[in-house]
Amino acid sequence: MAVNAPAPATARLPRAAVSFEPCHENSRESGKMAMMSLKNDVVVVNGRGGTVLYDGASGALRTMQPAPLHSPARSNFLVSVTVGDGLYVMSLGDGGYQTPYFQALVYGRQPGDRRAEDWHWRPLPSPTFDHCPDHDDCPSSRYDECYHDVYAPTGHQVAIGAYTVVGGSRIWVSATTGAGTYSFDTASGAWSKAGEWALPFKGRAEYVPEHGLWFGLSDKDGHLCVCAADLATTTVPPALLHAWEDPPAPPEAWRTTAARLLPLGSGRLCIARFFETSEECNFAVLAGVEVVRDGDAGTRNLRVIRHKSKRYNFGYDGVKPL
Template structure:
């Protein structure tokens, strides 16, 4: 099932009180009718500016200077209709797009996780520290499940601690990791994906790639290679391929992860290099939202070059930048054996000013 929503989250950085605003967009607006042919765009043409819809929800973020505080946001559910917000002490808040209800009485996380990665499998959400370290503790990997509560007949949401990845167990496997030890964060998760709706794959530069089996709760090592993506890769069932972005330049790409084995890492099959943007646009991040029927929304996040700095009400220095997101509707079609053709439809730019736009 494809997503029915594209969520854009903005963190206020305009000098006033800090808060987060959730903007929900309809991805159908990025596609032309089936009978019309996508128009050819000039190479130098910028995406059309589109009005940012009013926020569906805003989260206050009281934070004094010098105080360690944060909020993380994660979308999950079959149609990405659920949005989970978690603060620095592990309190959870669940917002549902369909009902437009915010549930505040959610259970707390077993342990707060700063800067996590998250993957959705069915109705469940799996959350892991983005940098578990060589000896990760049990609180670095947790799952939010809607299940029967312990010692109760009621069913509700509950956080569970899961077995962390066993990076330390392979220190003596005969692999030379001397070059990895010089890396600033060798156990930072560089790429991750869900495979067969039953496994979660993660990659690090210092430990290779591991698989977590959801049913058994066991980890296994896939190889000393890394997934050929940056960040999360999304599975597109119509083509039996995983879509993501290249690690260095964030180009849209594909790979068949099931064709890999311990001695044969996954390779890229398609890489699209036709990304045109003005020179003063700095690409900071990118993500893919599968929409079903071979359609995807490609979201890219940009900043313009800073000119000067200002201070917010807490005294933090803020660069005078402009933040914006470019959303593009893309249809993926077969183009011969083992290749795809990317048909671009519409693209729209949403400007956030000095607010920082955060992908979900």
């Protein structure tokens, strides 16, 4: 059951609290920037690995040590998530067809460094994906649908389909085409295999503590969906408990470029969908939804209340959300 809201009204973007401009260099790659959230702060990395943190509470900017090897701005993102006080980032190497590079931005003292504690990038082990059984027969259209293509050490191609945080300290990453789901323990720094199955989400899934459930966008149709009550104890492929249809489909002239689910707290979520038109106009539609329970605590009584939606135009600037 869903309460539908009217079509999104066009709104102006609010005045920016801070703006970041890329450096103008001959190299297109070095002029790129990547922005990631670290709790209430924003981390900005340029193509050379230079890192700046914007403190959302104080409005202050501070520089940090540059990313040591692969700058997240120069390669495709696979994972960007905050666990504890650290930002964990997985991306492809600069060549684009390598084992993914995994690193974390953490606060503390670097090994062997006697200087005061500070923010720094720490390299982490990358997951070792199993062989993809469908690789040889995989149609080329499957690769076209996912730009998160990476290669396993065996040389077979794997794709990152979904990821989330489980138990507050583990990062789960699902590889598509039958390669399974892998778990990284941020405390021990070790990878393990969670199962042969994949999470039923597309991109990042969010744990909503008010309901004790994981919410995300379905890997089937992109609709809002909810998954198992406790992923940490599951030994079987997690199944979708609910999936809610979106409002009427957008016009055919709107080409979807990305979709993200953003938690707002207290069971409220924001669904951000990014579009472009044949005229290369870029815009986003932000839709607010609230998940509530009717009656007892059973998951069958979940209901979605749709709040207003707004469209924000970016003009002709290229916007590619991470």
